[in-house]
Amino acid sequence: MRLPFTANPHERQLIPDGRFTGPMPWVMAIMLFLSLLAAAAALALVHAASQGSESLSRQATVQILENDPGARLSQQQQVAARLRRQPGISDVNIVPESEARALLEPWLGDVAEDSDIPVPALIDLEFSATPEPTRLNALRKDAARIAPSVRIDSNAQWLKPWFDLVYSMLWVALAIVLLLLFATAATVALAVRGALNTHKGTIEIMHMMGGTDLQVARLFQRRVALDALFGGALGLALAVAVILLLGERIAALEPGLLSGASVPLYGWPLLLLIPVAVTALSMAMARWTVLSTLKKML
Amino acid sequence: MQSVAEFDNVGLRYGTGAETLTDVSFKLFPGSFYFLTGASGAGKTSLLKLLYLAHRPSRGAIRMFGEDLVNMPRSRLPGFRRRIGVVFQDFRLVSHLSAFDNIALPLRIAGISERDLAGPVNEMLDWIGLTERASARPATLSGGEQQRVAIARAVIGRPEMLVADEPTGNVDPDMALRLLKLFAALNRLGTTVVVATHDIHLLQEIEGAQMMRLDKGKLSDPTGALKHPPRPLVLRN
Numbered sequence: 001m002r003l004p005f006t007a008n009p010h011e012r013q014l015i016p017d018g019r020f021t022g023p024m025p026w027v028m029a030i031m032l033f034l035s036l037l038a039a040a041a042a043l044a045l046v047h048a049a050s051q052g053s054e055s056l057s058r059q060a061t062v063q064i065l066e067n068d069p070g071a072r073l074s075q076q077q078q079v080a081a082r083l084r085r086q087p088g089i090s091d092v093n094i095v096p097e098s099e100a101r102a103l104l105e106p107w108l109g110d111v112a113e114d115s116d117i118p119v120p121a122l123i124d125l126e127f128s129a130t131p132e133p134t135r136l137n138a139l140r141k142d143a144a145r146i147a148p149s150v151r152i153d154s155n156a157q158w159l160k161p162w163f164d165l166v167y168s169m170l171w172v173a174l175a176i177v178l179l180l181l182f183a184t185a186a187t188v189a190l191a192v193r194g195a196l197n198t199h200k201g202t203i204e205i206m207h208m209m210g211g212t213d214l215q216v217a218r219l220f221q222r223r224v225a226l227d228a229l230f231g232g233a234l235g236l237a238l239a240v241a242v243i244l245l246l247g248e249r250i251a252a253l254e255p256g257l258l259s260g261a262s263v264p265l266y267g268w269p270l271l272l273l274i275p276v277a278v279t280a281l282s283m284a285m286a287r288w289t290v291l292s293t294l295k296k297m298l
Numbered sequence: 299m300q301s302v303a304e305f306d307n308v309g310l311r312y313g314t315g316a317e318t319l320t321d322v323s324f325k326l327f328p329g330s331f332y333f334l335t336g337a338s339g340a341g342k343t344s345l346l347k348l349l350y351l352a353h354r355p356s357r358g359a360i361r362m363f364g365e366d367l368v369n370m371p372r373s374r375l376p377g378f379r380r381r382i383g384v385v386f387q388d389f390r391l392v393s394h395l396s397a398f399d400n401i402a403l404p405l406r407i408a409g410i411s412e413r414d415l416a417g418p419v420n421e422m423l424d425w426i427g428l429t430e431r432a433s434a435r436p437a438t439l440s441g442g443e444q445q446r447v448a449i450a451r452a453v454i455g456r457p458e459m460l461v462a463d464e465p466t467g468n469v470d471p472d473m474a475l476r477l478l479k480l481f482a483a484l485n486r487l488g489t490t491v492v493v494a495t496h497d498i499h500l501l502q503e504i505e506g507a508q509m510m511r512l513d514k515g516k517l518s519d520p521t522g523a524l525k526h527p528p529r530p531l532v533l534r535n
Contacts, residue, residue, distance in 0.1 A: 014392065014395070014403075201390070201392075204390075205390050205392060205403070206403075207379070208350060208351075208352060208379060208384055208390075209379065209380070209384075209403060209404045209407050209455075210376045210377065210378075210379040210380030210407055210408065211376060211407045212373075212376045215407065295372070
């Protein structure tokens with residue numbers, strides 16, 4: 001197998017391959033596996049967050065906290081009619097009382113269906129764009145003329161901590177990927193230094209016969225590239241299996257914040273790029289290590 | 299006439315130890331044959347290391363092929379090393395390569411294609427009598443066979459200068475003579491040959507050879523032990 005920037009078949013004989021026998025390919029596979037999982041998690045979270053921000057953050061809920069059931073129903077109808085006339089609101093949906101009571105069932109059980117317990121009248125709103133707090137405040141003041149106890153809660157408000165968390169986790173995931181890449185580069189440097197020491201005699205002979213540092217570097221670049229390719233392929237296969245398995249589990253969840261947490265289509269080429277990037281990084285690191293070490297020899 | 303190598307007041311010390319070579323000055327001329335003699339520890343190998351560019355001197359000036367080597371950037375050394383063939387005292391064959399591949403090594407490093415190098419390597423194997431053992435690894439070769447492979451490796455690139463450190467130390471007298479004749483043949487083709495040896499009998503085998511004698515790191519005048527008195531060396535001091 002001839003790789004770019006690597007030695008020809010006869011030059012290769014100078015440094016016996018010995019790949020798959022040392023720990024390097026396996027360490028690479030573990031590093032790649034962890035990097036890919038971290039990157040996939042970041043991509044999935046961003047995908048989930050962007051889906052959430054697309055739909056959920058444009059929604060708001062109007063609550064009318066009126067004890068008198070008749071007044072509550074009347075105010076609900078009037079407020080809904082008024083909101084329908086407002087610009088920028090694409091959909092106004094009155095939530096039936098039975099649905100509102102059903103929402104309480106997980107906390108209150110069957111008691112929630114008891115009509116004696118007052119349940120807020122709910123109206124779901126969908127805006128054409130994520131509403132600003134000032135806009136919501138203006139709407140609330142307007143609706144308060146009909147229903148003084150009205151409250152309008154934007155989904156974006158309660159989603160904000162979730163998005164903040166998602167974006168924090170994205171940065172953490174990116175930091176993990178970078179740290180793993182750094183660890184991979186350090187592993188390559190250590191392995192190459194060890195190999196240089198092992199093959200010091202051969203390298204000295206090459207030098208004495210007019211071999212250049214680049215010729216020596218090419219020998220090590222090839223070894224490292226093969227180790228990285230093997231480790232990358234193994235790490236990628238394992239990571240893809242885990243990602244697909246977790247994706248199936250997430251898909252089986254009830255619709256919610258995590259339901260969109262899957263690697264988007266555009267994410268797969270990015271994930272495939274990671275082993276390629278690691279191979280390139282490893283080769284560059286091997287070259288740099290060899291050249292900087294040989295510089296100290298005559 | 300431009301010299302192949304010119305040493306001027308060269309000193310060499312390893313680390314902070316005493317000088318191994320002190321005030322060494324001489325010129326080697328193209329097409330000449332030199333024996334370097336001296337007792338063990340006199341500095342013969344150190345002098346050869348300077349000649350084949352394994353070390354830079356601690357002081358003094360060295361010019362090789364007309365260029366200052368002391369201040370030459372490292373990146374230019376490989377080009378000069380390809381002009382020098384070296385026979386190491388301990389052979390330094392690459393243990394995992396066959397005899398064929400060891401001999402082919404300088405040609406491969408120089409970028410000669412496989413098609414072009416097979417002929418000369420097989421010819422060389424034939425000459426040293428190891429055609430049958432072309433695929434043998436050094437560990438399976440006798441000391442003498444290893445030495446012949448090392449010599450073949452040193453001369454296959456037709457170097458402008460051949461530096462040999464005790465090249466006949468592990469071979470029988472007949473083979474020693476054959477090797478010396480190879481060196482003489484190369485010398486006749488224009489290669490400057492420097493052979494370090496303590497075998498006084500060898501010195502008499504090459505007509506016209508000159509002798510340099512090292513004594514405790516210093517170069518002394520020829521001893522006159524040669525059957526054919528050497529041409530006067532260009533010695534300074």
